[in-house]
Amino acid sequence: MTWLRALKQTTRTGLTLERRRLEPLVALRGAIGLALVVGGALALFGPMVAVSSAFGAHQAALAIYQRSWRPRPVLALASGTSLAISTFLGYLTAFHLPLFILLLAVWTFAAGLAWAIGPTVGVIAASNVAIMLITITLPASLAEAAEHAAVIAVGGGVQALLIVLFPVRRWGAQRDALADALAAEADYARRLRENPTASFDPEPLMVARSAAAVTPRQARRRPAELHGARGIAERVRPVLASLADPAVGVAVEGPERERVREVLAAAGTVLDAAAHAIRRGDPVRIPPEALAALKNPDTLTLLGGPPRRAVIRLAALMDDVVETARGEGTPEESHRDRPPLHRLLPGAVRAVRAELRRDSPVLRHAIRVSAVVCAGYLVGTALPLGHGYWAPMTSVMVMRPDFSQTYARSVARFGGTLIGVGVATAVVQGSHPGVPVSGCLAVLCAFAVYLSQRTGYVATNVAVSAYVVFLLNMGGEDAGQTVPERVVLTLVGGLVAMVAYALYPAWETPRLRNRLADWLKADGRYAAAVVDHYAHPADTDNQEVRRALLAARDARIVWQDALARAIHEPVRARGLTRAGAEAAEHALAQMGRSAMLMEAHLPEHGAVPVPAAAALADALRQDTERAAKAVRERRPLRWDRVRAALAEWEDDDTVLSGGTALLAEALEELADALSDGVRD
Incomplete structure (x- = not known):
């Protein structure tokens, strides 16, 4: 692919809006938590501390949208605490430029290496660096810096507490993963009726396996219908394939093949019904004709050899699926263990050390993002635009270890910032809202951020950019900066990130x-x-x-x-x-x-x-x-x-x-x- 085509493709990807199922209750809970934190900090400490607390609560609310099977309160607490530490350390060196650049380089390099542990940790670490660039400008003394760091951590704690007190779709992510695996096998069974050698993508089964790993505390509370269905689903797929394939089963045409098609259709119906029940937590309803087709004695009379054994095994597995979906199956004696966070440290260290090699994409990303953020901060500081952190903040948020995400996010960031900053700045400069109104507008924008998390990066960035503008206006900061200045700094950050990847790439193609x-x-x-x-x-x-x-x-x-x-x-x-x-x-x-x-x-x-x-x-x-x-x-x-x-x-x-x-x-x-x- 030429550079021109690659740029066109990544631009199209970055500006694409996806139609995904929204989670308004989760978004509302996050916005309420943010409002509580901002309102409390505003009443007790004033606007500047309220802005810091808002960033902590906002970061914690965003953390729960990351692809992770850990308990959501743990993610919120970890995110808020890590941001508090980043803010305090950043403030300690903020008034000495060479020392701060050194800290920024080390901190950003570590955030880049965090991708070796997983995308969830990588995203949270990158967000910490980006938000730190803003929050370190708010305090005026060491005591105030400690105070700001504390309220940031409190913001994460409030979001975690709300998740515990007001859960939305408890075990929803695990239910969806298991239901998706069963639904994928149902679709596979139906496709095998027409194409006996149809392919199957095992990713849903792998996701379900990852979701099945739980902590000891989760294992004691896990719903009965989530206990054994994944193991059954793993055994269903090869049986379906062996029943349909002519190489080990019945001929392509004939009465035996028609009977196999009936059995496959019945299995698809049962799997779909079980997936629906597990996803929604409803009673499972299986059409009687589907169960009858699976246990038709004429089928066993008509078939022989491996196909007959496959039908018998499939019928038994479908019984197990139905029992498990009803919560009547025998619970697993053991479970896949998900260790607590403190036990992950040795494995995380090993993962990072494994990436410390010359050809590692993660190491290249860490070097690249560290150099870009430091250069962006220096450029932003040197430009006579004020608040130069917009440039490095953009860079660290858009840069990823691979080419397509970096370029697509750069385009989306610029487009989203152009709209979000333009609208928010126009509102601020046109109506001059006071502190309470600016806080309310920021909370409203945060709600839009949470609601649009899975619809595309450009949509989220419109709301994020407006959120930052309203928050800073609430704290009395950034009020004099115009739309062109903010957009220029965002463009600088995005362009530097794109150029850096072109000069120091980590191509996957070779x-x-x-x-x-x-x-x-x-x-x-x-x-x-x-x-x-x-x-x-x-x-x-x-x-x-x-x-x-x-x-x-x-x-x-x-x-x-x-x-x-x-x-x-x-x-x-x-x-x-x-x-x-x-x-x-x-x-x-x-x-x-x-x-x-x-x-x-x-x-x-x-x-x-x-x-x-x-x-x-x-x-x-x-x-x-x-x-x-x-x-x-x-x-x-x-x-x-x-x-x-x-x-x-x-x-x-x-x-x-x-x-x-x-x-x-x-x-x-x-x-x-x-x-x-x-x-x-």
Whole structure:
């Protein structure tokens, strides 16, 4: 993609408004918390302290919108406390420019590295730096700085308390994650009726797995319908695929296929009903005809072999789904543990240390954002516009570790600021509202910020820009600055951020082959683990298969995210065309799917071993390991050991024969997809 096309695409993305489900009650709760904090601080301490408290409460309310499964009060408290610390440390050095620039560089560099821990921490850390640039201008003495920091922390505490006292859709995020996983499988079942080899994106299952991790306290309070449905959902998908696929199931046409379509339709109906019940917390209502179709004795008479086993297993799983959705299932004896925040520190340190390498996108982002913010602060201070923090504040808020988000957010920030600052400044300079009115207008804008959080960055920025203007006017600050001055500083901050990424990029495109190689290696280990279980059915522990499956899913998601970012970048992947990348993705998805079909019928304890499976599993491990290295080095892929193992294959098992045939086809398809990019 050329630079011109990349800029057009990111501009369009930045200015796009999305239609998402709004959460007015959550937005109202955040606005009420902000109003309580601002009103209390105004009555007790005056306008300047009220402005600081408003930033703390606002930051805490925004934190709960981040993609995190931690309790929302914890996020609000952590956000408010971290902002209070940032403000106090910033004020200590604010009156000595070289020392403050040093602190700003270190603090911003740390905020950039925080992306190694996760996007939630990265966003909160970046917001802390941006708001700190404003709040350090408010106090006039060390005692006042401590006072401002304290009320900022109190603002976060008030928001956390309101979340506890007035919960909105308790366990709503976890309900949505589980319901989305069940709904995705319902859609998959319906698509399999028309396309027996339809693909399935495992991301909803991965999100549901992440949402299922809870703290010990949460585990004691979790609703019964959220206990075991995710584990059942994990087992449903391979059974659906094995029932529909002609390679291990029934023929493409005929009475058996029509009966399979009926069973798939019934399974989709049951899964949809369970998803609806779990999402809303309502009683589950299953149409009687759907349950009848799943347990029709004529189906078992008509089908035989693996399809018959799949129908029996699917009917049992649907019973489990219904029982769990009703809260009648047997609670899990254990749960995926989510450690408290203080136990995350060692892991966070390890994650950050892992990014301290030359080719790390996170390290490049940390260096880039630190340099840009410091330069922006110096430029803003030097310009005769006053309140130069608008420039570095813009930079730190728009910069992200990847190209597309940085450029799209820069455009959205400028457009949103142009409208929000223009309207708010016009109101301030035209009507000269007093302190109470400015506070009310700020709260109203904050409500708009919370309400528009998931509709697009440009919409949120309109409200955020107006919010800042009204708050500063309430404190008597920034009143003399005009719209053009604020817009110019915002434009400077955005342009500096965009130029910095162009000069010191962290392109995802050159790393695509490494991502593809990681996925190939993970898929190979998963397939080998499944095949090896047929050679050793006496081993009842399937944890190796499970771990390999999760690793393959993680590698697939990393590849898909990388490809989505690379598509918008103005660079090309050497030796990997877009068509080749799509073909390779399809081949690896088919490779994983073939292993999944075999996993759906893993032999039980006491089954007859398949000796040839051990040789095939070993060949898969060795060949995929070498093939992954060949993908990185742009060399031809060779499957000599796998071909030799398949040539000696003599097993008549329908599932194994069909699964290994699909596996061989996927490997050859992958070699063909990457053949154009190999070196001579």
